[in-house]
Amino acid sequence: MAATTTVPSASPIPGSRSFLARLREGDEIARLVTFLFAASVVLVTALLIFELWQDSALARHKFGLHFFVTRVWDPVFEQFGALPFIYGTLVTAVVSLVIAVPLGIGAAIFLAELAPARVSDTLEFFIDLLAAVPSVIYGLLGVFIVVPLMRDYLQPGLRKSLGFLPLFSGPAYGVGFLTAGVVLAIMVIPYIISVSREVLMSVPRDQREAALALGATRWESTWKVVVPFARTGIMGSIFLALARALGETMAVTMVIGNTPTISASLFSPGYSIAAVIANEFTEATGDLHLQALIELGLVLFLLTFLLNGVARLLIVITSQCGSGTALA
Amino acid sequence: MKRIAGVSVVTLALTMVISVLVHAALSINGAGATFPYPVYSKWFDEYQKKNSQVQINYQSIGSGGGIRQITEGTVDFGASDGPMNDEQLKAFQDKHGFGILHFPTVLGADVPTYNIPGVTSALNFTPEALAGIFLGKITKWNDPAIVATNKGVRLPANDIVVVHRSDGSGTTYIWTDYLSKVSDEWKNKVGKGASVNWPVGLGGKGNEGVTGQIKNAPNSIGYVELIYAVSNNIPYGSVKNSSGNFVKADLASVSAAAAAVAKTMPDDFRVSITNPPGNTAYPIASFTWLLIPEKFSDAAKRDAIKGFLSWMLEDGQNYTEQLSYARLPKEVIAKEKEALAKIQ
Numbered sequence: 001m002a003a004t005t006t007v008p009s010a011s012p013i014p015g016s017r018s019f020l021a022r023l024r025e026g027d028e029i030a031r032l033v034t035f036l037f038a039a040s041v042v043l044v045t046a047l048l049i050f051e052l053w054q055d056s057a058l059a060r061h062k063f064g065l066h067f068f069v070t071r072v073w074d075p076v077f078e079q080f081g082a083l084p085f086i087y088g089t090l091v092t093a094v095v096s097l098v099i100a101v102p103l104g105i106g107a108a109i110f111l112a113e114l115a116p117a118r119v120s121d122t123l124e125f126f127i128d129l130l131a132a133v134p135s136v137i138y139g140l141l142g143v144f145i146v147v148p149l150m151r152d153y154l155q156p157g158l159r160k161s162l163g164f165l166p167l168f169s170g171p172a173y174g175v176g177f178l179t180a181g182v183v184l185a186i187m188v189i190p191y192i193i194s195v196s197r198e199v200l201m202s203v204p205r206d207q208r209e210a211a212l213a214l215g216a217t218r219w220e221s222t223w224k225v226v227v228p229f230a231r232t233g234i235m236g237s238i239f240l241a242l243a244r245a246l247g248e249t250m251a252v253t254m255v256i257g258n259t260p261t262i263s264a265s266l267f268s269p270g271y272s273i274a275a276v277i278a279n280e281f282t283e284a285t286g287d288l289h290l291q292a293l294i295e296l297g298l299v300l301f302l303l304t305f306l307l308n309g310v311a312r313l314l315i316v317i318t319s320q321c322g323s324g325t326a327l328a
Numbered sequence: 329m330k331r332i333a334g335v336s337v338v339t340l341a342l343t344m345v346i347s348v349l350v351h352a353a354l355s356i357n358g359a360g361a362t363f364p365y366p367v368y369s370k371w372f373d374e375y376q377k378k379n380s381q382v383q384i385n386y387q388s389i390g391s392g393g394g395i396r397q398i399t400e401g402t403v404d405f406g407a408s409d410g411p412m413n414d415e416q417l418k419a420f421q422d423k424h425g426f427g428i429l430h431f432p433t434v435l436g437a438d439v440p441t442y443n444i445p446g447v448t449s450a451l452n453f454t455p456e457a458l459a460g461i462f463l464g465k466i467t468k469w470n471d472p473a474i475v476a477t478n479k480g481v482r483l484p485a486n487d488i489v490v491v492h493r494s495d496g497s498g499t500t501y502i503w504t505d506y507l508s509k510v511s512d513e514w515k516n517k518v519g520k521g522a523s524v525n526w527p528v529g530l531g532g533k534g535n536e537g538v539t540g541q542i543k544n545a546p547n548s549i550g551y552v553e554l555i556y557a558v559s560n561n562i563p564y565g566s567v568k569n570s571s572g573n574f575v576k577a578d579l580a581s582v583s584a585a586a587a588a589v590a591k592t593m594p595d596d597f598r599v600s601i602t603n604p605p606g607n608t609a610y611p612i613a614s615f616t617w618l619l620i621p622e623k624f625s626d627a628a629k630r631d632a633i634k635g636f637l638s639w640m641l642e643d644g645q646n647y648t649e650q651l652s653y654a655r656l657p658k659e660v661i662a663k664e665k666e667a668l669a670k671i672q
Contacts, residue, residue: 072525073525074524074525075496075521075522075523075524075525076518076519076520076521076524076525077519077525079525143540143544147544148544151544151545171487173489173530173545174544174545175530175541175544253494253533254533254537257530257531258494258530258531258532258533259526259529259530259531269530269531271531275494278495279494279495279496279523279531279533280495280496280523281392281496282362282389282390282392282393282495282496283390283391283392283393283495283496283497283498283522283523284392284496284522284523285391285392285395285396285410285413285416285521285522289523290392290396
C-alpha cells in the first residue's frame with residue numbers, strides 16, 4: 001500500500017531560486033508554519049509523557065515495579081496496584097476485537113465488493129453516523145439493553161452450553177468483562193467497516209479483472225486477491241479499533257461493574273484503567289491516591305504505545321509477505 | 329479577506345468590552361463538592377440578585393479537587409463533603425502561613441435502597457445487618473440478622489448482590505464513616521473514605537448508576553443520597569439509630585441528627601454526625617462544608633465572602649428544604665456566626 005501512495009515530487013529543482021525569492025513567494029513561510037504544526041504533535045506527546053512521569057513520582061518511588069503486579073487497590077490504607085486494571089483493559093479490548101473483527105471485515109467486504117453502489121453508499125452514511133455517536137449513548141444502550149439481555153438470556157445460555165469452560169462460569173450479574181467487551185465491539189465495528197471498506201474499494205480494478213479472467217469466481221477473486229491486497233489497510237483499521245477500545249472510558253465504566261478483580265470468568269465484574277481514573281480522580285484527596293491514578297494514566301499510555309509499536313511491526317511484516325502471497 | 333478581518337477585530341473588541349464589564353463586579357471563585365451543588369448555585373444566584381456587585385462562581389469538581397485547589401490557592405474558597413484531615417490542614421498552614429476554616433452549610437444523608445422480588449414493604453436494617461452485608465458476611469436475604477427485624481416480611485433465600493458507588497464521592501464517605509463507627513471489623517478492614525477497597529459488590533457510577541444497577545439486578549442492595557431517592561421516588565429502608573429506634577430518613581430526622589451533636593460541636597466544626605445520640609435522629613447523615621481561608625489579602629473579597637456567609641446562615645437556609653437539603657440546626661448557626669469573626 002505504501003508504495004502506491006508515494007507521489008513524485010512536483011516542485012522544481014530546489015535551490016534554483018534564492019532564499020529571499022522563495023520567502024517572498026511564501027514557500028519558506030509555508031514550510032516553517034506547517035513544520036511548526038507538525039512539530040507540535042511531537043511536542044504534545046513529549047509534554048504528556050513528561051507530565052505523567054513528573055506527577056506520579058511519589059507513587060513510582062513508593063511502589064516501584066510492584067505497581068504492575070499488585071492486585072490491591074485500597075485508597076484508605078494507600079495500597080495501590082495496577083494489575084486488575086491492566087487485566088480488565090486488555091480482556092475487554094480482546095473480547096471486543098474477537099467479536100468486532102469478523103463482523104466488521106465481513107460487512108466491509110459485502111459493502112465494497114458485493115453490494116450495489118447505492119446500498120453501499122447509504123449504509124456507509126449510517127456507519128459514519130454510528131462512529132460519531134458519543135460514547136455515553138453507547139453506555140446507556142449497554143445499561144438498558146445489553147445488560148438485561150446478558151443477565152437473563154445470553155449468560156445463562158452460555159453457562160448451560162459452555163459452562164465447563166472457566167470462561168463462562170460464575171454468577172451472572174449482567175455487568176462484567178463480557179458485557180463491556182460486547183458494548184466496545186458495537187462501538188468499534190463502525191471504524192473497522194468504514195476504514196476497511198475504503199481500503200477494499202481502493203484496490204485497483206485490474207487486480208479483480210485479472211483474477212476473473214483467470215477463471216476465478218467473484219468470491220474467489222474477493223477472498224484470494226482483493227482482501228490479501230488490502231491486508232495492510234485492514235490491519236490498520238483493526239488497530240484503530242483496538243486503540244479506541246483500550247481508551248474508552250464512559251461506556252465501559254457503565255457496564256463493567258467497576259470492581260478491581262482478576263477472574264478467569266468473563267461474567268465476573270471487572271475494572272479498566274480509563275474507568276478507574278475517571279471514577280476516582282475528582283475525589284482523590286490523598287496525594288498518593290492521586291499520583292497512583294496518574295501513574296495508571298502513564299501505564300495506559302505505555303500500553304497504547306506498545307500495542308501501536310506491535311501494530312506497526314505487524315504491518316511491516318505482512319506488507320512484505322502480503323505482496324508475495326498476492327502474486328502467488 | 330479584509331472584511332473577515334474587520335469583523336473579527338470588531339468581535340474581539342466587543343468580547344473585551346463585555347469581559348471588562350463583567351469583571352467590573354467583584355468576582356469570587358470557589359470549587360469543590362458536587363453533592364451540595366444545586367443548593368450552592370441557587371444561593372449564589374439569589375445572593376447576586378441582592379448584591380449585584382458580588383459575583384460568586386462555583387465549579388463542582390468534587391471534594392478532593394476543592395481541597396486541592398484551595399490549598400494551591402487557585403480559588404478563593406473550597407467546598408467538601410468530608411472535613412479536611414489533620415495532614416491536609418497542616419499542608420495548608422505550611423503553604424500559606426495561616427489556617428483554613430470549615431463552615432457547615434447544609435446536611436445530607438444516605439439511605440439503603442434495595443430490589444427484592446416479592447418484597448414491597450420498607451425493610452428495617454440494624455447497623456450489624458448493614459455492616460455484615462457490605463462486608464460480605466451476610467450473603468442471603470433470609471439471614472437471621474435481617475429476618476429478626478422484619479417480622480411478617482417473606483425474605484427469599486437468594487444471594488444478596490451488593491452495589492456501591494464506583495466514583496469517589498461524599499456519599500460513600502458518609503456511608504463508610506457510618507459503617508466504621510458501628511463495626512470495628514469494617515473500621516480495621518475497610519475504613520472510611522470517598523473511595524474504599526470494597527470487600528464485595530458491583531460498582532455503579534453516580535447515584536443514577538447505583539440505582540440502575542439495583543433496578544437491573546434482583547436481590548440487590550445499595551446506598552444513595554436521600555435527595556436522589558426522594559426526587560426519584562426510590563423506596564428505601566429504615567435504619568436503627570443509637571437509641572434503638574428504627575428511623576426512616578427525612579429532612580426532620582436528618583436535622584435531628586445534627587441537633588444531637590450541636591452541643592458537643594468542636595470549634596473548628598470538623599465533626600462527623602453519623603450514629604449520633606437522640607431518639608429521632610437518623611444515623612447516616614453528614615454536614616457538608618465550605619472551606620474558607622482565615623486571611624484574605626484583598627479586603628473587598630473578605631467582606632464579600634463574610635457577607636455571603638452571614639446571608640447563607642440567615643435567609644439562605646430558607647432555600648434548602650425546597651431542594652430537599654436538611655437545614656442547619658439553630659445552635660450550629662449561632663456558633664457559625666461567632667466563627668465568622670475569625671476571617672480576617
